Structures are given as structure tokens and as C-alpha cells.
Amino acid sequence: MSPDSAFCPVYASIDLLQEKWTLHIVRALLQSPQGFNELGRTIGANPSTLAQRLERLEEVGIVRRTVHSVMPPRTSYALSPAGMELQTVVDALTCWATAHLKGPDVTCAPDSGSELLQRAK
Amino acid sequence: MSPDSAFCPVYASIDLLQEKWTLHIVRALLQSPQGFNELGRTIGANPSTLAQRLERLEEVGIVRRTVHSVMPPRTSYALSPAGMELQTVVDALTCWATAHLKGPDVTCAPDSGSELLQRAK
DNA sequence: TCATAGCACTATATTTTGTCAAGTGCTTGA
DNA sequence: TCAAGCACTTGACAAAATATAGTGCTATGA
Numbered sequence: 001m002s003p004d005s006a007f008c009p010v011y012a013s014i015d016l017l018q019e020k021w022t023l024h025i026v027r028a029l030l031q032s033p034q035g036f037n038e039l040g041r042t043i044g045a046n047p048s049t050l051a052q053r054l055e056r057l058e059e060v061g062i063v064r065r066t067v068h069s070v071m072p073p074r075t076s077y078a079l080s081p082a083g084m085e086l087q088t089v090v091d092a093l094t095c096w097a098t099a100h101l102k103g104p105d106v107t108c109a110p111d112s113g114s115e116l117l118q119r120a121k
Numbered sequence: 122m123s124p125d126s127a128f129c130p131v132y133a134s135i136d137l138l139q140e141k142w143t144l145h146i147v148r149a150l151l152q153s154p155q156g157f158n159e160l161g162r163t164i165g166a167n168p169s170t171l172a173q174r175l176e177r178l179e180e181v182g183i184v185r186r187t188v189h190s191v192m193p194p195r196t197s198y199a200l201s202p203a204g205m206e207l208q209t210v211v212d213a214l215t216c217w218a219t220a221h222l223k224g225p226d227v228t229c230a231p232d233s234g235s236e237l238l239q240r241a242k
Numbered sequence: 243t244c245a246t247a248g249c250a251c252t253a254t255a256t257t258t259t260g261t262c263a264a265g266t267g268c269t270t271g272a
Numbered sequence: 273t274c275a276a277g278c279a280c281t282t283g284a285c286a287a288a289a290t291a292t293a294g295t296g297c298t299a300t301g302a
Contacts, residue, residue, distance in 0.1 A: 013214055
């Protein structure tokens with residue numbers, strides 16, 4: 001029917017978001033913009049990978065990097081409008097996770113989408 | 122405030138779903154149950170990794186494995202009810218992907234959640 | 243005043259993950 | 273009868289992620 005090599009945006013988006021730390025980054029930035037080290041601490045990622053991911057996410061237009069000052073280094077990473085729209089994905093995930101990976105009594109109102117951001121070491 | 126080692130189900134679910142092929146598997150099985158090789162061909166995964174993922178997904182109760190016959194081997198993989206509920210996540214992703222990774226005119230009705238399943242080699 | 247801690251990263255080496263190719267034992271369709 | 277398919281496994285290899293250390297600089301606090 002359709003040509004075998006058809007480009008599927010959903011397949012592509014999965015390939016993008018399944019890279020390690022990517023979804024964690026999005027979720028963290030959905031809460032608030034952050035600096036590099038701060039973000040690393042929030043999600044628990046190592047600097048090398050974090051740098052790669054942020055570069056990629058900036059390329060595809062999900063993340064926006066703002067340099068406030070070069071020498072006392074001060075940079076902040078925030079989501080672009082397109083990145084913000086991933087809120088719906090994170091919300092759905094949050095809903096599913098609280099329902100299936102924990103106590104079964106959470107009702108999952110589709111409003112905030114983020115109360116917890118701790119990681120389990 | 123909260124203890125540092127608090128378990129966060131959302132963090133855990135991201136860690137689960139970011140493993141390579143996992144979301145592809147879920148998306149494929151959301152369309153229809155499939156056999157092992159069939160599934161591998163659908164998403165483009167290699168058998169070794171596919172086997173690992175399916176084992177893991179069965180453990181956590183997302184996928185259900187049914188053996189129809191042992192010796193002409195015939196097995197099928199399907200989503201459990203919990204796995205089915207990931208439809209919302211895939212829908213959100215589909216919506217975002219069609220809006221941001223392709224033509225910008227798709228309106229994204231939250232009904233089917235899956236029209237395309239081709240992969241781009 | 244002066245060491246200390248923090249910032250945004252990078253470099254290198256090592257470990258962890260994922261992939262490729264081949265092979266298993268059996269059956270069904272040509 | 274014989275190639276092709278099924279559900280996987282194994283083992284060697286490549287790619288990705290990690291830890292650790294270090295860069296050059298400054299603002300803070302003792």
C-alpha cells in the first residue's frame with residue numbers, strides 16, 4: 001500500500017525521546033528552566049550525556065539555551081513552545097505511572113502533571 | 122522536604138519506557154497482538170534485544186505472552202490491560218509528533234491514535 | 243585576603259547496552 | 273523433498289553511557 005520507506009513522525013519521535021535522559025530532561029524543564037549542573041543534579045545524569053542530549057534537543061527545537069553571562073558562566077535551559085507541548089505526553093505518563101507503578105488509588109486529574117520529581121537512587 | 126530517596130513512579134516509568142524499542146513495542150502491540158519475528162519486523166528490532174524487552178515488559182505486567190503451540194512454535198504477544206492504558210501516552214505522542222515533526226496542519230483528534238506504522242530505515 | 247565552592251562544560255578510559263550473524267529443532271507449503 | 277518459517281539463544285562485536293578528573297574563572301564567607 002504505502003511505500004516501505006515512508007517517514008513516520010511517531011516512529012521518529014519515539015526514537016528521539018527514548019534516548020536516555022531525554023524524557024527526564026523534558027519533565028524537569030517542564031517544571032522550571034534550569035542551569036546545566038542544576039539540571040544534572042535534578043535528574044541524576046552525568047555531564048557528558050547531558051551535554052549531548054541538550055545539544056540534540058536544542059537542534060530539534062525542543063529546548064532553548066540562553067547564555068546570561070560568559071564569564072561567571074551562567075546559562076539556562078528552558079523548553080521552547082514545541083517542548084512545552086510535550087506536557088501532554090508527560091501528563092499521560094504521570095497518570096499511567098501513578099496508576100500502575102504505585103498505590104492504585106490515585107485518580108489522575110489531568111491538570112498539573114507534576115508533583116514529584118525525586119529520583120530513586 | 123521529602124526524603125531524597127523517595128520513590129517516584131513517574132521517574133521509574135520513564136526509566137522503563139526509555140529503553141530502546143520499548144515504546145515501539147508498545148505502539149505496535151497497541152495495533153494488534155503479534156508473534157516474535159513479526160513484531161521484530163514491524164518495528165525493526167533485532168531478536169536479542171527484542172527478547173530482553175519482551176521479558177522485562179512481561180515481568181512488569183505490560184505485555185502478556187501466550188504460547189499457542191510449542192512445536193510448530195507459535196506464540197503471541199499482546200498488551201495486558203495495564204499495557205493498553207499506555208494508549209493515552211502513545212496518543213499524546215502521536216499528536217505531538219504529527220504536529221511538530223512533519224506537516225504542521227494536522228489537527229490531532231484524540232480518537233484512534235494510530236494510522237501509520239512504517240519505519241524509516 | 244584568600245582558600246573554597248560553584249559555574250558550564252570537555253576529555254579520557256571504562257563499563258553497560260544494543261547489534262549482527264549464525265544456529266536450534268521442528269513443521270508446513272510448494 | 274526441500275526451502276522457508278517459527279521462537280528464540282549464543283557469542284563476538286560495536287555503540288552508547290558512565291565515572292572521574294580537569295578547565296578557567298568568580299562570587300562568597302571565614
